[in-house]
Amino acid sequence: DAGVIQSPRHEVTEMGQEVTLRCKPISGHNSLFWYRQTMMRGLELLIYFNNNVPIDDSGMPEDRFSAKMPNASFSTLKIQPSEPRDSAVYFCASSPRDRGDYGYTFGSGTRLTVV
Amino acid sequence: SQQGEEDPQALSIQEGENATMNCSYKTSINNLQWYRQNSGRGLVHLILIRSNEREKHSGRLRVTLDTSKKSSSLLITASRAADTASYFCAIPSGYSTLTFGKGTMLLVSP
Numbered sequence: 661d662a663g664v665i666q667s668p669r670h671e672v673t674e675m676g677q678e679v680t681l682r683c684k685p686i687s688g689h690n691s692l693f694w695y696r697q698t699m700m701r702g703l704e705l706l707i708y709f710n711n712n713v714p715i716d717d718s719g720m721p722e723d724r725f726s727a728k729m730p731n732a733s734f735s736t737l738k739i740q741p742s743e744p745r746d747s748a749v750y751f752c753a754s755s756p757r758d759r760g761d762y763g764y765t766f767g768s769g770t771r772l773t774v775v
Numbered sequence: 776s777q778q779g780e781e782d783p784q785a786l787s788i789q790e791g792e793n794a795t796m797n798c799s800y801k802t803s804i805n806n807l808q809w810y811r812q813n814s815g816r817g818l819v820h821l822i823l824i825r826s827n828e829r830e831k832h833s834g835r836l837r838v839t840l841d842t843s844k845k846s847s848s849l850l851i852t853a854s855r856a857a858d859t860a861s862y863f864c865a866i867p868s869g870y871s872t873l874t875f876g877k878g879t880m881l882l883v884s885p
Binding site for chain 1: 805806808810816817818819820823825863867869871872873874875876877878
């Protein structure tokens with residue numbers, strides 16, 4: 661298996677533009693997570709999907725952020741409009757179980773810079 | 776949700792030495808996980824220890840868990856330059872998610 665695949669690896673955009681981050685989880689994994697990592701705040705959970713259904717989106721910062729999982733093999737995280745404070749590394753992770761007792765497999769991340 | 780706190784924040788050692796990092800948490804857990812992150816990469820799952828386990832080994836890694844003290848330690852024996860990375864502990868929060876600490880940055884010098 662190729663692991664969790666994220667695209668793009670790097671994204672530089674201007675403030676106010678729409679940004680879409682993509683994730684392909686490992687086949688057979690029914691849980692998918694989006695995290696954001698910054699120096700100041702560390703790793704923050706944004707949203708958690710189980711069997712393609714959003715279960716916990718309490719970490720989504722505000723209405724500018726939205727996430728979808730239209731099928732078991734694809735998820736997107738969209739920021740519209742983007743702001744400089746959204747600059748961070750965004751990680752997608754997947755897990756084969758829907759309980760927090762199994763390791764996550766992380767993608768390589770998308771480094772987002774909003775100027 | 777609770778978060779594990781790693782200690783120290785940074786650790787610098789020579790190749791061949793052992794590295795020990797600790798994680799403390801506040802409420803009861805059913806497991807604790809350790810992850811490694813190399814610079815510019817995603818996190819890699821290292822080991823999971825359950826609340827009924829006191830010690831677990833994986834290669835040069837040894838993890839202990841003391842539920843009475845609400846703490847865990849990760850020991851890397853005979854460290855190598857390739858072990859240079861950040862190490863995170865992760866605590867289950869809610870039903871299915873993990874909360875990560877701020878990490879320990881380990882530097883192993885040749």
